[in-house]
Amino acid sequence: MRIGELATKAGVSVRALRYYEEQRLLWAERSASGQRHYPDPAVERVQLIQMLYSAGLSSSTIASLLPCVDAKESTPESRAILAAERERIDAQITTLIRTRDRLDDVIASTTSPSNGCVVTHA
Amino acid sequence: MRIGELATKAGVSVRALRYYEEQRLLWAERSASGQRHYPDPAVERVQLIQMLYSAGLSSSTIASLLPCVDAKESTPESRAILAAERERIDAQITTLIRTRDRLDDVIASTTSPSNGCVVTHA
DNA sequence: CTCACCTCTGACGTCAACGTCAGGTCCCAG
DNA sequence: CTGGGACCTGACGTTGACGTCAGAGGTGAG
Numbered sequence: 001m002r003i004g005e006l007a008t009k010a011g012v013s014v015r016a017l018r019y020y021e022e023q024r025l026l027w028a029e030r031s032a033s034g035q036r037h038y039p040d041p042a043v044e045r046v047q048l049i050q051m052l053y054s055a056g057l058s059s060s061t062i063a064s065l066l067p068c069v070d071a072k073e074s075t076p077e078s079r080a081i082l083a084a085e086r087e088r089i090d091a092q093i094t095t096l097i098r099t100r101d102r103l104d105d106v107i108a109s110t111t112s113p114s115n116g117c118v119v120t121h122a
Numbered sequence: 123m124r125i126g127e128l129a130t131k132a133g134v135s136v137r138a139l140r141y142y143e144e145q146r147l148l149w150a151e152r153s154a155s156g157q158r159h160y161p162d163p164a165v166e167r168v169q170l171i172q173m174l175y176s177a178g179l180s181s182s183t184i185a186s187l188l189p190c191v192d193a194k195e196s197t198p199e200s201r202a203i204l205a206a207e208r209e210r211i212d213a214q215i216t217t218l219i220r221t222r223d224r225l226d227d228v229i230a231s232t233t234s235p236s237n238g239c240v241v242t243h244a
Numbered sequence: 245c246t247c248a249c250c251t252c253t254g255a256c257g258t259c260a261a262c263g264t265c266a267g268g269t270c271c272c273a274g
Numbered sequence: 275c276t277g278g279g280a281c282c283t284g285a286c287g288t289t290g291a292c293g294t295c296a297g298a299g300g301t302g303a304g
Contacts, residue, residue: 051221055221065228069228072231073233074232074233074234082225093215093219095177096214097215098173099176103211104208106187106190110195111194111195
C-alpha cells in the first residue's frame, strides 16, 4: 500500500510516517518513480511505534528496541533499555494512579458556589 | 521562605517557579525590594502543580483547576474539566498498562543472539 | 489524454515548559 | 563595609514530534 493508505489505516499523518522513516523506525520499498510501498504488517508496526511514543519513549529509544521486536534478539544493552523503560512506565502508572486519586479527592471535596455541602454524590 | 528554598524543598528549579507565577499558578508576597516570599504550604502546592504537569495537563488547564483546590468551589466548566481530565488520565493508565504488557511480551520472547530458546524465565 | 488527487523532497514553523545568559540589585556573615 | 552568594527582570535558546508550505512529478479512472 502507499503512504496515504497506511497513514489512514494506522491513524497517523503522512508526515509522521516520513518522520518515522527519517528516524529509522520504518522502511519502505520504493517504486521506480520513488514512491513508498508498504506491506500490510506495516500497519501494526506503526501502531506499535505510536504506542511507544505515547508511553514517553524517544525516537532513538524506540529505534534501539525495535530490533528486539523484529528479530526477537537482544543484546545486553537492548535488554537493559527494555528493562529500564518497563520500569519507567511502571513508575509512571503508579504516579498517574496517585494523580487520578488526587483529582478524585478534589472532585469529591468540591461543591458548587453557595451550596450547602455534604451532598455525598449528587 | 524565598524562592531558592522553595525550589529546593519542592524539587523544582527557580526558573520553573517564576514560570508558574507567570502562568498564574502561584503567587508570592513581595518584600520591599521586590523579592518573592512564600508561605510553607507553597511547597505542597508546587508539588501538586508538578504532579498535574507530569500527568500531561497544560498550564491553562491547571490554572482552571487550582481554584477548585483552593476554594473547594467549582463552576460547571471547572467540573467538566475535572471530569474530562480524570477520564483522560484513566485512559492513559489503561494504555500504559497495555504498553507495559507489550514490553513484557517482548522481553519474554527475546533471546540472546544464538541462544537455544525456551528458557521460561531464567 | 487529461485532470484531480497522491506523492516526492526540502525546509521553515510550532508549541510548551522550561534552560541559560546578561546586567543589575539585595542580603548578610565576617 | 565588603564580598560572595541569592535574587530581580527581560529576553533569547532548546528540544522533539511533528505541521505546513512550495514546487515538481507520479497515478489512474473516464
